[in-house]
Amino acid sequence: MVHSSSSESDNSDDPNQALPRRKNGLPEPAVLINRQRAIAADWDEVREFLRQLPSRLAPSSFSVCLLSDLGMRRYNKRFRHKSASTDVLSFPSGENGNKPSRYLGDILISAETARASARRYGLRVEEEVKILALHGLLHLLGYDHENDAGRMARQERRWRIKLGLPQTLTERSRGRAPRGIGARGRAS
Secondary structure (H helix, E strand, O other): OOOOOOOOOOOOOOOOOOOOEOOOOOEOOOEEEEOOOOOOOOHHHHHHHHHHHHHHOOOOEEEEEEEOHHHHHHHHHHHHOOOOOOOEEEEEOOOOOOOOOOEEEEEEEEHHHHHHHHHHHOOOHHHHHHHHHHHHHHHHOOOOOOOOOOHHHHHHHHHHHHHOOOOOHHHHHOOOOOOOEOOOOOEO
């Protein structure tokens, strides 16, 4: 995956070393990499959404890579030992400790699975990819909906409302209708 680079020296022993920042002081933006050809969408809309996330949610940059179902199946088999495609996988950078990470990690999204889910829930592909990116980003930040007593679900719902997203993955998996914003992103 692509990692952000900085012109600063990489002295990883210095916990006070500044994270890569743009001139306006915000973290470097997230990167969208499109490695699939089957699904057409307004990827510039998704890029703009991702550019907003680091300054509003993520303390460091990260990447989102769009893959085919076949590509996602390969990653899912290799890292989760499941021989099936999935919608989103997150790979934290592995940097931890008391110092902030220079790079959060990588999020893989199956564009084909995103399109199928978008159709199922009456959304545009771009909306579904944004939902998956938020979910993946929360995983990069250390949240784990499988064993965190609802902490990730609460954060996902909070950020869904702030970002104007129609629903979250954790709301879907629990069979809950989203609160605060209707199914198409309008106030309910």
